[in-house]
Amino acid sequence: MAVEPKEYNLDREITWCPGCGNFAIMDTLKRTLAGLGLSPHQVLIVAGIGQAGKMGQHMKANTLHVLHGRLLPVATGAGLVNNRLKVLAIGGDGDGYAEGGNHLIHAARRNIDVTYMVHNNMIYGLTKGQASPTSTKSIKTPTTPQGNPLEGLNPITLLLGLKASFVARSFAGDKEQLRAILEKAIQKPGFAFIDILQQCPSFNKVNTFKWFKERVYDINEAGHDPSDLKEAFRVALEWGDRIPTGIFYEDPEPRPVFREAVLGGEDKPVTTSEINPLDITEIMEEHL
Amino acid sequence: MADHDYSVKVGGEAGQGINTIASILSRSFADQGLHLFAYQDYYSRVRGGHNFYQVRTATYPVYTFSDNLEVLVALDKASLDLHAGELNPGGVIIYDKALEVETPGDNALPLPMAALGKKHGGKEVMGNSVAAGAAWQVMDGDQTILEQTLGRLFQKKGSAVAEANLKAARAGADYARDNFTGSCKCRLQKTSDKKSLVLTGNEALALGSLAAGCRFISSYPMTPASGVMQYMARQTRRLPLAYEQAEDEIAAINMSIGAANAGARAMVATSGGGFSLMVEGLSLAGMNETPLVIVLGQRPGPATGMATRTEQGDLLFALHAGSGEFPRAIFAPRTAEEAFWTAADAFNIAERYQVPVFVMSDQHLADAYYTVEPFKLNKVVIDRGQVITDNELSQMETYNRYKITESGISPRAFMGQGEKCVMVPGNEHNESGYSTEDPVVRTRMQDKRMRKHKAMAKEVKAPDSYGANNPDTILLTWGSSYGACREAVDRANRQGEKWQVVSFPQLWPFPAKEAMALTGKAERVISVEMNSTGQLGRLLRLETGRQPDLAVLKYDGRPMNATYVLNQIENGGVFPWQ
Numbered sequence A: 001m002a003v004e005p006k007e008y009n010l011d012r013e014i015t016w017c018p019g020c021g022n023f024a025i026m027d028t029l030k031r032t033l034a035g036l037g038l039s040p041h042q043v044l045i046v047a048g049i050g051q052a053g054k055m056g057q058h059m060k061a062n063t064l065h066v067l068h069g070r071l072l073p074v075a076t077g078a079g080l081v082n083n084r085l086k087v088l089a090i091g092g093d094g095d096g097y098a099e100g101g102n103h104l105i106h107a108a109r110r111n112i113d114v115t116y117m118v119h120n121n122m123i124y125g126l127t128k129g130q131a132s133p134t135s136t137k138s139i140k141t142p143t144t145p146q147g148n149p150l151e152g153l154n155p156i157t158l159l160l161g162l163k164a165s166f167v168a169r170s171f172a173g174d175k176e177q178l179r180a181i182l183e184k185a186i187q188k189p190g191f192a193f194i195d196i197l198q199q200c201p202s203f204n205k206v207n208t209f210k211w212f213k214e215r216v217y218d219i220n221e222a223g224h225d226p227s228d229l230k231e232a233f234r235v236a237l238e239w240g241d242r243i244p245t246g247i248f249y250e251d252p253e254p255r256p257v258f259r260e261a262v263l264g265g266e267d268k269p270v271t272t273s274e275i276n277p278l279d280i281t282e283i284m285e286e287h288l
Numbered sequence B: 001m002a003d004h005d006y007s008v009k010v011g012g013e014a015g016q017g018i019n020t021i022a023s024i025l026s027r028s029f030a031d032q033g034l035h036l037f038a039y040q041d042y043y044s045r046v047r048g049g050h051n052f053y054q055v056r057t058a059t060y061p062v063y064t065f066s067d068n069l070e071v072l073v074a075l076d077k078a079s080l081d082l083h084a085g086e087l088n089p090g091g092v093i094i095y096d097k098a099l100e101v102e103t104p105g106d107n108a109l110p111l112p113m114a115a116l117g118k119k120h121g122g123k124e125v126m127g128n129s130v131a132a133g134a135a136w137q138v139m140d141g142d143q144t145i146l147e148q149t150l151g152r153l154f155q156k157k158g159s160a161v162a163e164a165n166l167k168a169a170r171a172g173a174d175y176a177r178d179n180f181t182g183s184c185k186c187r188l189q190k191t192s193d194k195k196s197l198v199l200t201g202n203e204a205l206a207l208g209s210l211a212a213g214c215r216f217i218s219s220y221p222m223t224p225a226s227g228v229m230q231y232m233a234r235q236t237r238r239l240p241l242a243y244e245q246a247e248d249e250i251a252a253i254n255m256s257i258g259a260a261n262a263g264a265r266a267m268v269a270t271s272g273g274g275f276s277l278m279v280e281g282l283s284l285a286g287m288n289e290t291p292l293v294i295v296l297g298q299r300p301g302p303a304t305g306m307a308t309r310t311e312q313g314d315l316l317f318a319l320h321a322g323s324g325e326f327p328r329a330i331f332a333p334r335t336a337e338e339a340f341w342t343a344a345d346a347f348n349i350a351e352r353y354q355v356p357v358f359v360m361s362d363q364h365l366a367d368a369y370y371t372v373e374p375f376k377l378n379k380v381v382i383d384r385g386q387v388i389t390d391n392e393l394s395q396m397e398t399y400n401r402y403k404i405t406e407s408g409i410s411p412r413a414f415m416g417q418g419e420k421c422v423m424v425p426g427n428e429h430n431e432s433g434y435s436t437e438d439p440v441v442r443t444r445m446q447d448k449r450m451r452k453h454k455a456m457a458k459e460v461k462a463p464d465s466y467g468a469n470n471p472d473t474i475l476l477t478w479g480s481s482y483g484a485c486r487e488a489v490d491r492a493n494r495q496g497e498k499w500q501v502v503s504f505p506q507l508w509p510f511p512a513k514e515a516m517a518l519t520g521k522a523e524r525v526i527s528v529e530m531n532s533t534g535q536l537g538r539l540l541r542l543e544t545g546r547q548p549d550l551a552v553l554k555y556d557g558r559p560m561n562a563t564y565v566l567n568q569i570e571n572g573g574v575f576p577w578q
Ligand SMILES: Cc1ncc(C[n+]2csc(CCOP(=O)(O)OP(=O)(O)O)c2C)c(N)n1
Pocket: A049, A050, A051, A052, A053, A068, A091, A092, A093, A094, A095, A096, A119, A121, A123, A124, A125, A126, A127, A132
């Protein structure tokens, strides 16, 4: 039976500002999941804290709306235990690149079977406009009143450096590209990372919708081959008048996902609602 | 036959093999049907430093170490310098002949350990078995038992290795028989043929967790809790158990929270510093009502403190950790046997009340070896509490994870269990799990969560009393310090005193009524703890208004024993609660 995007609707007040990029991202995600034939109960959204993290409150699915920056460890544990769930991790740039930076490194290294969407508005939205790790140099925010002294972090080269199994960037203003990338990411076993550029009309007056729109271009359309890691680095270094989007890197050969590495060939969930006592007689008797 | 109670100390540098000698002797004592308490004292370094193992074996149960030794096995000069004075009159010293030292008295055996090891076992390291064989001979142990032990201990390394160790041990025994001119009072008895387990507190905790059906452990190594995670990690090849060494303790607890919500019994194991990093996750488990077991193996703090030493300084930290108010349970096993059952129960309490549960140990309990009768594994009960069946779930229109109930417990469904979505938030939320700031809902939710505390309090494990009836003096204690208190009370009562130990296998919810009933009539309540502020005494006052009269405290990182407790009381103790 076909799944309708509206099955993902939750009849609740949505708390984003008018014109927020999150609307387009959520709408595209619903369409993508429905298009893949996934029903809400087959999906687990592990969401961080922030406006982006509110996806864990605004969509119907299994949701673990957790602590600021801690979504990837939670997704790791849940996915290890129940591999029948399609696990998505969703959070902001502050959530993922500041508070959760260490977890990002290790999630990529483990190759957990999770699609990780970072809504990158280059600002802290929920807490009203402080600088984030991806904020533009010189931008004035309540916490950088003299202008941000630092260069923004480049999440794409970071993830390429970790040789994450799927590394992409998209833009909330290009729903078609976003959907195509999400579709691939969600179907791909292993860690799929997507940095999604997003306007924040309330707090980021520098990197606006128009600013992004004028700069983004699709690297795959321009001929980039995602199996070429070296070339991916070269392309990913670009930032300024032109901003590359698309799939930078994708493992040419499938590599083992984390669950296989931990549990061997075990295909079943580690547990269901019933647990049988484990027979530990043999282990105990080693102490005799 | 008369009871006996002997102690052997094996001292040397890290890496010299004192562990091997101590484990050969320990296992052999146990196989003669004797009880055992063996603890090690080691530095946080891989080579060098002076370390020792003290093995106590008696015809009756022992839960602490004694002051004096019958036998000292010295692999380095420091062992002679530091421990020769601990020998009882008539005690024996067996020391490495290769050490160039003056003969430490008449009752000593210089043993060419490495040389005999090389000659009879083929390698100098076989000197460890030579030493074990000599000590066993001197203590008049049953030779066949020693040989069985060696066979079992070294079997894993192949029969050639086992055979070589056997030959080395025989050579040690022969050498002692032919060359030891002194005398040893030890006559090791063979009290029973029943086999007992020899295991540490950490091993018992891990075994209990496995027995309880724990399917997920994520942790970051930190002494003295690493033993638990390593033990579990070893079992993943034969059990459907997922284990992950996280990037830090923050990740560890959050991984377990994810696993628990997906339906696994999940745990973490750490020490104080690592638990500090877990505090935010603990609070999340409080808010989203995730069942979780936290093994907290205490070492002295603050900060990195002393990695390989012992303390009981984190009780009030565990009790108060986490932002906001939420129910939790704190257990503190006193012996390895209790550690097993406590771990097994902890998962039931965690799941029945959907709360984080602490199992607190300390380095002394975590690393010490105890003899325990084999656990009756079929007595382990797995009670997952109110879990919604697949069928019930399918009949529901929607599933409310946080349904408000009289008990405060909302029946649980797991993510992916059926066709209903499960919403689990970290913000305050309504019954369905949707976040809210509504003051009425907030109050109802907080009340709902805290009702679980009341329910848990009704089935709290009561404090346990041991010693004289109608006591005038009560030693109040918890954790491994129980062993020292128990023996102190026995010794005092043999002198005609009326003393009792009141010890707490569970510290939260605090069993206030039971504590009052037990301590109310005593003239003197003395809190005995391995910390500098008397945390259990403080908790007693907080929860009952009864303040202990004095305290016996120790916080030098080294465990206490009965003599320490008695001496401190004799000297008036301390009063840390001003
Ligand atoms: C441990 C912790 N520290 C700080 C906060 C406050 N906080 C909430 S969201 C946020 C940053 C949000 O920025 P981002 O992650 O970029 O998400 P956005 O709102 O922009 O989507 C902060 C600092 C928190 N909730 N928890």
